[in-house]
Amino acid sequence: MKKINLIVTAIILIFLYMPSSAQTQEFIVEKVTGKVSILRGTDENYQEVKSGQILNGTDLLVTDENSFIQLSRNGGRFLLKANSALGLNFIKAISINDLLLALTAEEVRSIPKNNSATAKNTAVYGKKIGLEKNNKVNDLNFGLKKLNGARQLAESGYKESAVLVAKETYRKYPSTKSRVDERIYFADLLLRLGLKNEALSEYSDIKSQQLTIDQKNSLNKKIEEVSLAVTSDK
Amino acid sequence: MYLRIIKTILLFVMFTQTNLYAQQSFDLYGNLRTSGRQTFRLNSLESNPGNLSDAKSWELSFIYGGIFASGSQLANDIFLVSLSKRISDHYLYFRFTPGIKQEFSANTQKTISSGDSTITEILSTFISYQEKIGLGYSLQITNKFSTGLSLRYFKQILRKDDLEFVYGENIFAEPKTIAISEKINFWRGDLGINYSPLETLSFNLNTINLFCLNENGNFNDNEGLELRKQKHLSAGVNFMPRYNMNIYLNYESNNSASAGLNYGINLRGGKIIAGVSAYRDVYQNPFISGISPSISYSSQLFNVSIVGVKYFSDRNIVEPISNLIKTGIHNILNNKYSKDKLLLNINIALSFTPEKLVEFKDVKILSEIYPTLDELYTTTAFATAKVINISDQTVNVKPASFIEGINTEQIFSPIINIAAGDTVDVPFYTIISDQLKPNKKRTISQANFYLITVNSDYDDQISKPILINDMNSWDGKVSNLRYFSKYDYSYSTKFAKNILKEYKAELDNIAEELAVFSKIKILFNTFVQHMIYVSDPRSSVEFVQFPQETIDRKGGDCDDLSVAFSSILESVGVQTAFVDYKSEDGISHVNLLINTGLSPDAASLITNNDKKYYVRKNSRDKDELWIPIEMTSLADLETAWNVGADKFYKEAVENLGLAKGNVQVIDNY
Numbered sequence: 001m002k003k004i005n006l007i008v009t010a011i012i013l014i015f016l017y018m019p020s021s022a023q024t025q026e027f028i029v030e031k032v033t034g035k036v037s038i039l040r041g042t043d044e045n046y047q048e049v050k051s052g053q054i055l056n057g058t059d060l061l062v063t064d065e066n067s068f069i070q071l072s073r074n075g076g077r078f079l080l081k082a083n084s085a086l087g088l089n090f091i092k093a094i095s096i097n098d099l100l101l102a103l104t105a106e107e108v109r110s111i112p113k114n115n116s117a118t119a120k121n122t123a124v125y126g127k128k129i130g131l132e133k134n135n136k137v138n139d140l141n142f143g144l145k146k147l148n149g150a151r152q153l154a155e156s157g158y159k160e161s162a163v164l165v166a167k168e169t170y171r172k173y174p175s176t177k178s179r180v181d182e183r184i185y186f187a188d189l190l191l192r193l194g195l196k197n198e199a200l201s202e203y204s205d206i207k208s209q210q211l212t213i214d215q216k217n218s219l220n221k222k223i224e225e226v227s228l229a230v231t232s233d234k
Numbered sequence: 235m236y237l238r239i240i241k242t243i244l245l246f247v248m249f250t251q252t253n254l255y256a257q258q259s260f261d262l263y264g265n266l267r268t269s270g271r272q273t274f275r276l277n278s279l280e281s282n283p284g285n286l287s288d289a290k291s292w293e294l295s296f297i298y299g300g301i302f303a304s305g306s307q308l309a310n311d312i313f314l315v316s317l318s319k320r321i322s323d324h325y326l327y328f329r330f331t332p333g334i335k336q337e338f339s340a341n342t343q344k345t346i347s348s349g350d351s352t353i354t355e356i357l358s359t360f361i362s363y364q365e366k367i368g369l370g371y372s373l374q375i376t377n378k379f380s381t382g383l384s385l386r387y388f389k390q391i392l393r394k395d396d397l398e399f400v401y402g403e404n405i406f407a408e409p410k411t412i413a414i415s416e417k418i419n420f421w422r423g424d425l426g427i428n429y430s431p432l433e434t435l436s437f438n439l440n441t442i443n444l445f446c447l448n449e450n451g452n453f454n455d456n457e458g459l460e461l462r463k464q465k466h467l468s469a470g471v472n473f474m475p476r477y478n479m480n481i482y483l484n485y486e487s488n489n490s491a492s493a494g495l496n497y498g499i500n501l502r503g504g505k506i507i508a509g510v511s512a513y514r515d516v517y518q519n520p521f522i523s524g525i526s527p528s529i530s531y532s533s534q535l536f537n538v539s540i541v542g543v544k545y546f547s548d549r550n551i552v553e554p555i556s557n558l559i560k561t562g563i564h565n566i567l568n569n570k571y572s573k574d575k576l577l578l579n580i581n582i583a584l585s586f587t588p589e590k591l592v593e594f595k596d597v598k599i600l601s602e603i604y605p606t607l608d609e610l611y612t613t614t615a616f617a618t619a620k621v622i623n624i625s626d627q628t629v630n631v632k633p634a635s636f637i638e639g640i641n642t643e644q645i646f647s648p649i650i651n652i653a654a655g656d657t658v659d660v661p662f663y664t665i666i667s668d669q670l671k672p673n674k675k676r677t678i679s680q681a682n683f684y685l686i687t688v689n690s691d692y693d694d695q696i697s698k699p700i701l702i703n704d705m706n707s708w709d710g711k712v713s714n715l716r717y718f719s720k721y722d723y724s725y726s727t728k729f730a731k732n733i734l735k736e737y738k739a740e741l742d743n744i745a746e747e748l749a750v751f752s753k754i755k756i757l758f759n760t761f762v763q764h765m766i767y768v769s770d771p772r773s774s775v776e777f778v779q780f781p782q783e784t785i786d787r788k789g790g791d792c793d794d795l796s797v798a799f800s801s802i803l804e805s806v807g808v809q810t811a812f813v814d815y816k817s818e819d820g821i822s823h824v825n826l827l828i829n830t831g832l833s834p835d836a837a838s839l840i841t842n843n844d845k846k847y848y849v850r851k852n853s854r855d856k857d858e859l860w861i862p863i864e865m866t867s868l869a870d871l872e873t874a875w876n877v878g879a880d881k882f883y884k885e886a887v888e889n890l891g892l893a894k895g896n897v898q899v900i901d902n903y
Contacts, residue, residue: 042876044842058884060845087845089888101893168887171849171857172834 025057027071027078027088034067034082057089062145078156085142086149086165094160096193103198106167143173147182159189180209184219191226196233200226258442259468259484259492260513260568262297262313262526262541262577278314278368279329280567281470281484281492283440284426285372285382287325292584293318299333299577313577318370325382327370334365336566340555344397355411357395359555361459363566364389381427388566390418390461392453418460419449433655434474442466442486458559461566477654478505478626490515494526500627504533517561518570519547530579537581542574549573591629591687593694595620595657599681602701603640604709606778607717608666615647615661617698619683623652631693632686635662639679639702642667660685677702706783708776708793712814712824715778715793716902719801722781726798727805729785733760734806750808750831751840754861755871757802762868764788765795795865796824800902803828813862814898815885825878827860827899834859846879848886 029051037046039060046062049069055061062085063069071078071088078091094102146169154162166186170177177183187202203223211219261281279285299313313333319326338361345354365388372382398412426440443463453460470484478498485491496509511526518524524546530539551571563569597619603611623629633647645664652658662683681700684692708714734741737756744752766789776793784790784798800810809829816822827848832839834849834857841847847859862878863871882897891897 039843042843042846042879046842057888058845058880060843087888089884094890098890098893102890105890105893172837172844172847174834174857 025073025088025092027055027073027091029053029055029069030072030077031070032067033069035064036067036069036080037062055088057087060085060087061149062142079152080149081152083141083145084148084152085145086153090153090161090165091156091158092161093158094164096160096195099160099163099193100195100198102164103167103195106171140173140175143169143176144179144182146173147176147179147186151185154189159193162186163189163193178209180206180211180215183209184215184222187222191222196226196230200230258466258486258490258565258568259440259470260515260565261511262299262543262567262575262579278316279327279370279384279386279424282426282438283370283382283384283424283442284380284428284438285325285327285370285384286380286426286428286436286438287318287320287327287372289318289320289325289583291320293581294584295329295579295581297333297577297579299575301573301575316368323374325370325372325374327368327372327384329368329370331365331368334566335363336563336569336571337362338555338558338571340558342555346397355395355397357397357411358393359395360391360393361558362389362391363461363563364391365566378430379428381425383423383425386422388420388422388461390420390453390459392416392418392456392459394456416453416456417450418453420463421447421449422463423447436472438470438472440468440470442468458562460562462562462564464564480509488516496528498626501531504531505626506531507539513568515568517564518545522546524568535583537579539579541577541579543572543576544574545572590693591625591627592621592623592631592652592685594683594685594696595622597662597683597696597698599698599700601709602703603637603664603666604703604707604714605640605666606705606707606721607709607714609717610714611664611666613663615663616700617662617681617683619660619662619696620657621650621652621660621685622657623654626654628653629687631660633660633662634684634686634692635664635681636684637664637679637681637700637702639677640664640666642669644684676704676707706777706779708778710776710822712812712822712898713900715797715800715812715824716900718778718780718797719804719902722801723805725782725785726801729781730757730802730806733757745839747832747836748839750829753806754803754808754828754830757806758799758863758871758874761785761799761802762870762874765790765868767791767795767866767868792824792866795868796826799863799865800826804902809901809903811860811899811901813882813886814900815881815891816896816898825865825881826863827882828863830859830861832859833857843879845883846875848882 029049032049032051036049038049038055039046039062041058049055049061055071061069061080063080063082065082067082069080071080073091080086147166150162150165150169153159153165163186166182166189170183183202183206187199187206190199190202200223203219203226207216207219207223259281261278295314295316295318297313297315299311301311311333314329314331316327316329318328338359340359342357342359343354344357345352347353365386368384368386370382370384372380374380392415394414394416395411396414398410422443423445424441425444426438428436428438430436443465446463466487468484468486470482472480472482474480478500480496481494483491483493491514492511494509494511496507498505498507506529508527508529510528512522513524513526514521515523524544526541526543528539528541530537547570549571561570563571597617599617601614601616603616617635619633621631621633623631629652631650631652633650634644635641635647636644641664647661647663650658650660678699679702680697682695682697685694686692708718733756734753740756741749741752765784768787768789769791778797779787779790779794781798781801784794789795790798796812800812803810811827811829813825813827814822815824829850829852830840830847837844837847837859840859840861847861849857850860852858861875862882863874864878864881865874867874867877885891886897886899889896892899
């Protein structure tokens with residue numbers, strides 16, 4: 001029975017992987033300096049990247065201090081600088097319409113209001129134990145590395161992808177939300193993409209963070225200007 | 235288009251006829267219409283030879299009238315008594331009209347000279363015109379078109395004195411007054427057609443004096459005193475520019491016409507209508523010869539109206555009989571000798587069959603019945619009906635349905651308010667009786683739909699066939715898998731608790747934050763131990779097993795396994811959601827998203843890879859980690875999670891499946 005189980009599971013896994021592998025983007029590592037690692041697919045462990053290695057879209061690249069990696073794909077090059085992290089599938093052009101759809105979907109990630117785990121289950125299992133957390137996935141620095149990766153996407157012309165990566169990073173690494181300069185950079189990016197309402201909403205959200213006087217003044221000015229532009233558009 | 239046809243016919247008639255005719259469509263009912271359909275017949279054979287009526291069954295009408303003669307003198311009389319009956323599309327009408335009469339008397343001085351003597355005698359002439367009875371018939375050919383005919387019986391009496399010489403003892407004849415009496419009876423027949431292209435618009439075209447059948451010839455040497463019977467046509471249009479308002483125009487081919495306006499106000503289930511008509515008769519002066527104000531109250535069972543007729547010229551006329559002979563009488567009710575009138579009109583519906591206020595135009599079955607999705611039919615209509623309010627008032631409609639095989643009694647849907655004349659879509663919901671659920675076979679049943687208003691019985695009823703599926707049938711919508719998931723909650727709870735009991739020691743020592751994740755892991759690994767993937771037994775109909783069936787049968791397809799494991803987790807308070815992956819070929823795949831209850835900051839407690847979870851806000855606005863699990867991966871949680879996460883991240887996140895609607899997350903609650 002177990003054999004049949006394994007065969008069936010293998011067939012299903014092949015079936016499930018098939019359409020996605022067909023779409024996989026392949027990158028060749030042209031140059032590596034310092035420590036650069038990858039997290040492949042759903043793996044839990046990082047591997048070191050070597051020059052000449054072939055990477056695919058499901059890989060996440062992470063560079064340490066004083067490190068960088070240069071990739072090539074179909075004659076094009078992409079450089080990931082130090083202290084950055086980037087999923088390779090995001091190195092692609094996304095239409096402004098798709099970006100808008102994705103931003104809307106981002107807004108509706110909430111589960112229905114009449115439902116909550118706490119309301120359904122009051123029982124608490126387990127003890128209060130001091131847990132050792134992994135030093136990568138929950139690290140503020142790792143979130144910032146992802147934001148750095150997003151910046152480099154934007155600088156390489158993939159502004160729409162950069163916005164998506166930034167949004168996902170803020171969700172998965174909430175502590176990065178307090179980094180006001182980074183957030184203003186991505187809100188400005190929205191504005192450059194012509195998404196005034198989305199930029200305005202982001203500026204307003206950033207205002208709830210602790211801000212310096214300069215940041216506050218700068219934000220107020222931006223909000224005023226964008227509000228005016230939104231009103232005149234109507 | 236229609237107006238052009240009518241106008242052409244009228245012009246043709248005008249050119250081919252040389253005589254002028256009086257305004258014949260003068261009606262003593264006041265033409266009180268404010269809607270396309272009227273409960274009572276509110277106009278008579280005069281303006282309605284085609285017998286258009288919406289009377290539902292027997293109807294009795296009675297008019298009592300007073301005619302204002304010279305000064306304040308008022309002659310009272312029963313004017314009209316009528317009885318009508320509708321039988322399906324046929325309508326029959328009978329009236330007795332003692333009040334439709336007009337009499338004239340004249341005195342003539344006649345002198346005869348004979349030798350030296352001259353004899354002068356006063357000779358009187360008396361003429362009476364009467365309409366005795368009327369008969370009507372109409373046939374409703376379609377909803378928009380009806381035709382009918384009318385027959386009216388007239389009586390004319392002429393009594394005239396004359397001098398006759400009687401030979402006595404003298405050689406000269408002596409003059410003597412003798413009375414000559416003549417009676418002429420005849421039938422007059424007319425045809426009419428009525429066409430209502432819209433609820434708010436109707437046209438009619440009628441003949442006047444189409445044929446007349448004399449029973450006993452003409453007045454000898456006095457034909458000028460007979461009723462004029464020239465043939466001609468009249469055409470009319472009724473239009474409702476707004477609810478409760480009606481304007482009408484009748485035109486006769488001699489340029490006589492009448493026009494009127496009526497306005498209604500709904501009052502205590504009935505309606506008050508006030509209106510005024512104006513008449514133009516080429517034989518009368520001034521240009522508008524008279525007006526007829528009217529007011530009525532109609533309920534479902536009766537109608538009372540008061541109609542007045544006021545002429546604008548002097549009606550106390552004394553003139554030589556030669557004038558009467560010259561112009562003649564064209565219409566007994568309305569001529570230059572007619573007096574002002576006041577009439578009380580009472581219509582009574584004699585049938586106590588409740589009147590239908592609303593009716594079905596059509597019913598559309600929106601979905602087959604899937605007994606397991608029972609709760610769905612309390613919020614989503616399984617059928618919708620087009621319902622029209624055929625009354626002249628706003629009606630509250632209580633829709634009800636009864637489906638044989640799943641209902642034990644009528645199920646009422648929310649009350650709908652429908653304005654007069656409106657057609658609206660009425661949704662039908664249902665509740666599936668628990669007693670009838672164990673029915674395992676797919677059957678074609680009858681769904682009976684009812685419309686209930688103020689009447690004790692329903693106003694209309696219609697039946698449609700409907701397919702009732704068996705309990706395992708599913709409509710293919712992933713959002714409805716939750717009904718299968720929660721069907722066996724008690725069994726799932728027992729199953730889950732028995733497993734967790736075995737791992738009590740392990741769970742007691744686990745960190746609080748990881749309690750939910752550990753439960754998920756233990757339950758999944760135990761659940762899949764004996765499971766195998768088995769595709770649906772049928773291909774034509776979606777088939778989903780209940781959780782107990784999947785556990786007992788030790789397998790199922792992606793739907794069955796997702797439903798079963800979701801039920802197990804939900805039964806112990808772990809939130810789950812179905813993930814619906816739609817493909818271009820129409821084949822969907824389903825797996826699960828499971829809430830670990832962990833915050834994003836604690837993600838590292840379960841994974842190093844941020845592609846393996848999805849962040850969603852809970853009802854308290856806090857972010858929580860949900861993990862995608864592929865339920866057909868039956869090895870262990872880690873493998874199923876990796877497979878599920880890989881698919882979810884690629885299709886839902888990277889390929890923007892969630893944004894584009896190719897991937898849908900449906901909470902199971």
